[in-house]
Amino acid sequence: QSVLTQPASVSGSPGQSITLSCTGTSSDVGSYKFVSWYQQHPGKAPKLIIYEVSNRPSGVSNRFSGSKSGNTASLTISGLQAEDEADYWCSSFTSSNTFVFGDGTKVTVL
Amino acid sequence: EVQLLESGGGLVQPGGSLRLSCAASGFSFSSYALSWVRQAPGMGLEWVSAITGRSEATYYADSVKGRFTIARDSSKNTLYLQMDSLRAEDTAVYYCAREKSGSGSYYGSLESWGQGTLVTVSS
Numbered sequence: 001q002s003v004l005t006q007p008a009s010v011s012g013s014p015g016q017s018i019t020l021s022c023t024g025t026s027s028d029v030g031s032y033k034f035v036s037w038y039q040q041h042p043g044k045a046p047k048l049i050i051y052e053v054s055n056r057p058s059g060v061s062n063r064f065s066g067s068k069s070g071n072t073a074s075l076t077i078s079g080l081q082a083e084d085e086a087d088y089w090c091s092s093f094t095s096s097n098t099f100v101f102g103d104g105t106k107v108t109v110l
Numbered sequence: 111e112v113q114l115l116e117s118g119g120g121l122v123q124p125g126g127s128l129r130l131s132c133a134a135s136g137f138s139f140s141s142y143a144l145s146w147v148r149q150a151p152g153m154g155l156e157w158v159s160a161i162t163g164r165s166e167a168t169y170y171a172d173s174v175k176g177r178f179t180i181a182r183d184s185s186k187n188t189l190y191l192q193m194d195s196l197r198a199e200d201t202a203v204y205y206c207a208r209e210k211s212g213s214g215s216y217y218g219s220l221e222s223w224g225q226g227t228l229v230t231v232s233s
Binding site for chain 1: 145147154155156157160169170171172217219225226
């Protein structure tokens with residue numbers, strides 16, 4: 001099972017917007033709405049921030065938004081804040097009835 | 111409050127076995143699919159296995175198929191992961207995670223996570 005492709009790092013200044021990409025194939029991201037995004041701070045468990053491509057769980061800031069086009073999903077963080085500095089992981093359901101995670105993006109707030 | 115508490119990790123030799131447990135509380139256990147996700151030190155997340163709410167179906171990553179077995183006991187509100195024929199590459203923190211949807215099916219929307227238990231496979 002191949003991992004989904006994410007940029008290794010993305011950075012931005014406070015208040016800016018940044019977009020993280022997650023590229024898969026027609027066997028995963030391109031065919032299913034079950035794409036999720038997770039935020040992970042060092043030493044902590046991951047936290048679900050987007051599910052089913054664009055839905056936010058209760059309590060997650062509306063500064064986080066998700067979308068998908070073809071085989072690529074995207075996470076946009078608007079109004080970047082210091083607390084957004086973390087690792088971000090995407091995941092997708094696959095045609096094999098399994099799940100696959102992306103290789104992760106480290107977000108740095110300058 | 112949803113709580114997931116993993117246990118059973120430790121040091122094991124290559125080829126050995128270990129059983130992880132995840133004690134769940136704060137929700138209707140049988141209504142939610144559960145998954146195991148692992149993270150090798152300094153590395154990314156890897157989905158390992160999932161089981162539907164009433165154990166109708168189980169799913170495994172290719173990397174563990176035939177070696178790991180997922181199960182759940184609704185009388186004890188506990189999820190298990192039996193790990194056999196362990197390899198060095200199985201070394202990781204293993205997380206137990208609960209689906210967001212209470213339908214019993216699994217969609218990979220893992221809303222609640224435990225703090226993880228470390229498994230080290232080394233001689």
